[in-house]
Structure formats: C-alpha cells, structure tokens
Amino acid sequence: MPRLIRPAPLISPIPVLHQCNTSSAHNSHFYHWPETMIFPLPISTTSPLAYSPHLTSPSHPSLPLTTQTQQAILRSVLKEYSHAPNAQRPSHFTAIVSALNNYIPYLLALSSSLDGNAVHGEEVDVVLKREVECEWKSSLTSTNAVTWPKKGARGKKGRVKLKGIDAEVVMVLSTLACVHRLIASEQLRGIFTAGNDFPEPDSRTAAVAGAMRGLLTANGLHIYLSKICQSMASTEAGGEGREIQPPELSSGVQNGLAELAMAEATLLAILKDDPYPAVVMQTRDRNDKEWMVKAPEIPKVRAHLFARLCIAAGEHAGRAQALLSSSHLDGNAMKVDKEITEYCGDLKRTARAKAGRFFGIDEELGGETGKAIAWLRGARRELEFGTVGSQDGKGWAKGWGKVKKGFEEKKEDKKIEKGGEWGIDAGRIEEGRVLEMLEKKWVKMNDTINTQLIPPFEPLLASMPSGREIHSSTPYVGPELDIDVLERMRAPPDANDARALAGDGDSSEDEAHEDGLPGTFPSRVAAAHDYY
Numbered sequence: 001m002p003r004l005i006r007p008a009p010l011i012s013p014i015p016v017l018h019q020c021n022t023s024s025a026h027n028s029h030f031y032h033w034p035e036t037m038i039f040p041l042p043i044s045t046t047s048p049l050a051y052s053p054h055l056t057s058p059s060h061p062s063l064p065l066t067t068q069t070q071q072a073i074l075r076s077v078l079k080e081y082s083h084a085p086n087a088q089r090p091s092h093f094t095a096i097v098s099a100l101n102n103y104i105p106y107l108l109a110l111s112s113s114l115d116g117n118a119v120h121g122e123e124v125d126v127v128l129k130r131e132v133e134c135e136w137k138s139s140l141t142s143t144n145a146v147t148w149p150k151k152g153a154r155g156k157k158g159r160v161k162l163k164g165i166d167a168e169v170v171m172v173l174s175t176l177a178c179v180h181r182l183i184a185s186e187q188l189r190g191i192f193t194a195g196n197d198f199p200e201p202d203s204r205t206a207a208v209a210g211a212m213r214g215l216l217t218a219n220g221l222h223i224y225l226s227k228i229c230q231s232m233a234s235t236e237a238g239g240e241g242r243e244i245q246p247p248e249l250s251s252g253v254q255n256g257l258a259e260l261a262m263a264e265a266t267l268l269a270i271l272k273d274d275p276y277p278a279v280v281m282q283t284r285d286r287n288d289k290e291w292m293v294k295a296p297e298i299p300k301v302r303a304h305l306f307a308r309l310c311i312a313a314g315e316h317a318g319r320a321q322a323l324l325s326s327s328h329l330d331g332n333a334m335k336v337d338k339e340i341t342e343y344c345g346d347l348k349r350t351a352r353a354k355a356g357r358f359f360g361i362d363e364e365l366g367g368e369t370g371k372a373i374a375w376l377r378g379a380r381r382e383l384e385f386g387t388v389g390s391q392d393g394k395g396w397a398k399g400w401g402k403v404k405k406g407f408e409e410k411k412e413d414k415k416i417e418k419g420g421e422w423g424i425d426a427g428r429i430e431e432g433r434v435l436e437m438l439e440k441k442w443v444k445m446n447d448t449i450n451t452q453l454i455p456p457f458e459p460l461l462a463s464m465p466s467g468r469e470i471h472s473s474t475p476y477v478g479p480e481l482d483i484d485v486l487e488r489m490r491a492p493p494d495a496n497d498a499r500a501l502a503g504d505g506d507s508s509e510d511e512a513h514e515d516g517l518p519g520t521f522p523s524r525v526a527a528a529h530d531y532y
Helices: 063-083 086-114 165-189 201-236 251-271 276-283 303-325 338-365 369-382 395-417 428-450 458-462 483-488 495-502 524-530
Strands: 133-136 160-163
Touching: 063 086, 086 165, 133 165, 160 165, 165 201, 165 251, 201 251, 251 303, 251 338, 276 428, 303 338, 338 369, 338 428, 338 458, 369 428, 369 458
Parallel strands: none
Antiparallel strands: 133 160
16 A cells, blocks of 8 residues: 655645654654665674794884784684674674774784884884785674585684784784674664654764775775785785685675765765755655645755765666676685675666656756656656556556555564664665655656646756766775884783783683584574674
8 A cells, every 4th residue: 555645735845854843742753864875894803813833023022922812802802792682782883993994003003014114213123934824704794604615614603714913914904894884873863762852953964974984994994905905915816725705805896886985975965965855754654744734845955966976876876787797706715795796786776766866856956847757757667666657567467556655664664673784775765756846746746736747757867967076085094003013012922921822712712603514404503693
C-alpha cells in the first residue's frame, strides 16, 4: 500500500528545519536521516607480533622492543573492541585511535630504516634477521568466501599470515582509515537518531563538517596506501609467486576505497543545504502537528551547482565499484565482499538520482513544471524504481513492486530504530521517498494550474553535464618519532619488559574459540566469535 502524504497547499515553499521543535513528549517516533550513509567497514583484528626475533638495531637497541610493546597495546584495544556489544563499540574509538597514533611512528621508523632512509636526519641502523610475519583478519572480505590456495596460509580465527613489515604498515593504516569512517558515521548518528528533536542548524553543520573531515582523512590514507601497495607489487613481481593476500594489499582496492570516501564526502557537502529529506522525515512522523498550523516553507537551493556535485559523487562511486569488483584480477585470491561493491552501485544510483532531482528543482523554479516532472521520473529510473504514471509496470507486477518497496522501507526503518547499521542502501530508499513526494506535488500543480506537456526523460538523462569537484585529495603524511624519543631508543632494552612480551600470546580465551578439526562444522560460539 503506498505511503500517505499529508495534504499541502498547491504552491508551497519547504520547512525551515530549526523551526520544527517538537517536544520530547510528542517525539516518540524516531527521526533519522538515512541519506547520511557511510558504509560501516568493520575494524580488523591482529595477532601478537614479536619484532625482536626478526629485527635488531645496533644504534637504537630499544626500538624493536618498544615497537613490539606498542603493537601489543593496539592488539589489546582491538580485542576489547571486537568483544564489546555493538551498542558500546563507539566508546572504544578514542582508545583505538590513540593506540594507532602511538604505534604508527615506531612502525614507520622501522620501515623507513630498513629502506635506508634517515629519521629526523639521523641514521637508524636496523638489521633484518628474518622476514617479519604478521597475522590480520581482513575487513573487506568474508572468511567463509575466501579461497585458500596454500595450506597454512590461514592463521588463527580466519586471519591471514602476511610477510614483510610493509604488510603490517598497510594493515595498520587501513585500520586507521576504517576507524575514521566509523567515527564519521557516529557523528551523524548522534544528531539523526531516535529520541532527538530536529537538529539545530549549527549542530547539524558541525556534525556534517566533522564527518567530512573524517572521510577526507580516510581518502588521504587510502591514496598513501595505494602507493605502498604498488611498490610492494613491483618488488614481488620477480619473485617465485605471491602468497594469498587480503584485498587491503591491492593498489586497486586502496584506490577504490579512496574513491568511495570521496564520493561520500561529496554527498555530505550537499547534505547541510538540502532541506527536502527533512520534509519527508517530518511528513512521516506520526506525532507531528505542525502541518495543521502552518504550511511548509521550502527555501531556494543552489540547484544546478548541487546537481553537478552529485554527478561528481556518482562518478567517484562508479570508479570505486569498478576497482573493488576487479580486485581479484591482479593475482589476489581474496575478493572484496559483495555487499561493499553493491553499496558502491547503490551510491552511484543515489547520487545520479539526486542530480536529476536538483535539475528538476531548477526547472520548477524557472516555471518549467513539465520538464521538472520529467527530471523526477528520470531520477526514479536511475534508482531503478517505477515512475508514477509510467508504463514501467503492468497489473500484478506493478502492484507487487509497490508492496516490495514498502517492505524494504519498513525494514530499513526498524533497523535504524533499533540502533543497527544504517545507510547500507546508500540512501536509495530515502531518495525515492523524496522523489515520490515532489512528483505527486508537481503533477497536481501541473494538472490544475500550469498544464504543461511532460517530455520523455531519456534525452534529459543523456544530456547531463560533467560533474564538479568540491573537495581535493590530500595524501596522508606519516608521522615521525620525536627527536627526544629517538634518543631514548639508544638505551639498551629492559630485560623484564623483554621477558614479559616474550610470554605474551593469544590468551586461553582466544584459544577456546579456535576452529575445530578439518572437515567439521565449528561450534556456534566459535562461529559467533569469528564473525568479529
């Protein structure tokens, strides 16, 4: 059954958000903004990594052991996060970022020294006794969908054994990028969740700006990692063959994730000035009574500029989908999870639909209502939704499409209301609601006042201009150890610390969740634990 829309005057402007202050007593229905989607990539976990057996430094003897200490702290923080309930995980983000920022300078100092580069102009002598080996669980692929070509390539709890300190650098910085994405998502969730009134303009703008900074930081990290992965691939090209690797070690995947972050950041730049999703959100609130008192007032938007920004976001999302879908073609046996690539496709469709909506708004403001309606129908086609009054569906097929669409909307609403992961559809459903509202309103206006012919939308979609960028990529710059810290590394390591770290391994709790015998099904407890 189609969703009912409250009646509104034929000529109406759109509501100013900060004037919609419903009391908490009348705000039992949740408010949300699914169009502020950021895909929630999970955070990777790692195993203990002992640097002392692999590396030694005659000039700075304490550097390998101190790096090992920082890695142990990071592993402990990631373990606490993975074992925490979903509702409590955001409270661990600060500790994870702190542990990563403390570990990264030591790790990059070792990596730079092995390449023969100086740290703060000082030469650090690091001798490689044997190749560093680390274990990480990929956040971009499902363990059950992995093809394991070599026996012994799989580590504990679905982790992959990797060789080389550069692999550790890539996985650590990829984890930092994932955390920045999750923090950005949480910033938006804080103002568009259950029990909150409509956000004030200042708070909404601050949250959107903070989320954009997080996505742009992730974009810079992925660009930096792409160059490292490209260097690793060229080094291994002359070897005997590459062992199984997670998608994070692919240069194409890192470029794809950089494009995805840029697409999301571009759409967020439009969010703070786009009032139309809030109108739909208000009309769907069962307890809202303001529509009885005053008509919605819609401010004019910079429609043509927003449309070109949306086109640019769609182009970034399309490139991300292509790069992530082809990750296994460069010799990597592990594919990126299908859910991530499908999200990129949905994000591309949503961005292009938004562009069509803004072009339609621009035409409607100029008095071309018929052409505006055609743009809306073209936008619905981009979303792969049927159009009102079109011949896309007939009979029972058209009716079933409406029922299916309504079921998807209710499913997304319940997920957000219960505090689950949101925006997995890239805002596709919510954009469809906005288009449906505007199309019904403009068709009614056109039938009663303007009576303009509605042209076909196919030529309009084909005539879309090129996109316009609003953000620029800034590659990540790795931090260096402070000079005074580097001087302290010249002292010999503490023997007690060395013995304590030598005995640090996977706890008995972790061992209790190990996989069963080959050929048997894992226990439910192990399966639930391995999910994280």
